[in-house]
Amino acid sequence: MNEIRNFIEDITLISDSDWQFFSSKLQEVKFKKNTPLLKIGEIEKHLSFITKGIIRLYIPKDEFDLTFGFVFNNAFITAYDSLLTQSPSEYQIETLTETILWRISNKDLQEVYEKTNSGNIIGRKMAENMFLIKSKRELSLLSQTAEERYLDLFSNRPELLQQIPLKYIASYIGITPQALSRIRKRIT
Structure with a gap:
């Protein structure tokens, strides 16, 4: 408490x-x-x-x-x-x-x-x-674009990416899980 x-x-x-x-x-x-x-x-x-x-x-x-x-x-x-x-x-x-x-x-x-x-x-x-x-x-x-929102999320709230399923993160930034997968591939 x-x-x-x-x-x-x-x-x-x-x-x-x-x-x-x-x-x-x-x-x-x-x-x-x-x-x-x-x-x-x-x-x-x-x-x-x-x-x-x-x-x-x-x-x-x-x-x-x-x-x-x-x-x-x-x-x-x-x-x-x-x-x-x-x-x-x-x-x-x-x-x-x-x-x-x-x-x-x-x-x-x-x-x-x-x-x-x-x-x-x-x-x-x-x-x-x-x-x-x-x-x-x-x-x-x-x-912001979806990619900008993802990068912003990644830099400001890295714990999200470590503890939350990607399908929820995709939804949070306003895209499908498949689109998030493409963004992640492009970034890495």
């Missing part, structure tokens, strides 16, 4: 009393590899922090899934749009490896926002960070 406090304190200082209140609401949950955390049509009920594992966000399709995000250790994960609106999710979230999460329910999260001094600051800064990640991804899809 120290990872969570360290992560939060990189954003803003949190008093011991605020931390005690927040951490008392957290529940540790362990998942096996390839376990769905949220399916299409379900409403997100938690904000989770990954202390171990890799999680994928995707839209399932008949031919191949449309992967649009990966989240790793020491980061928060949620279907944020579903959590905010309490409406059914339009995508799925699943573990790609054995995963350990610390979860807080949406109800408890709202209580943390209401009763702590640092809760709203942390929530705002996390929302801003999620927006920047999403914006960067959208811009890369609009302004």
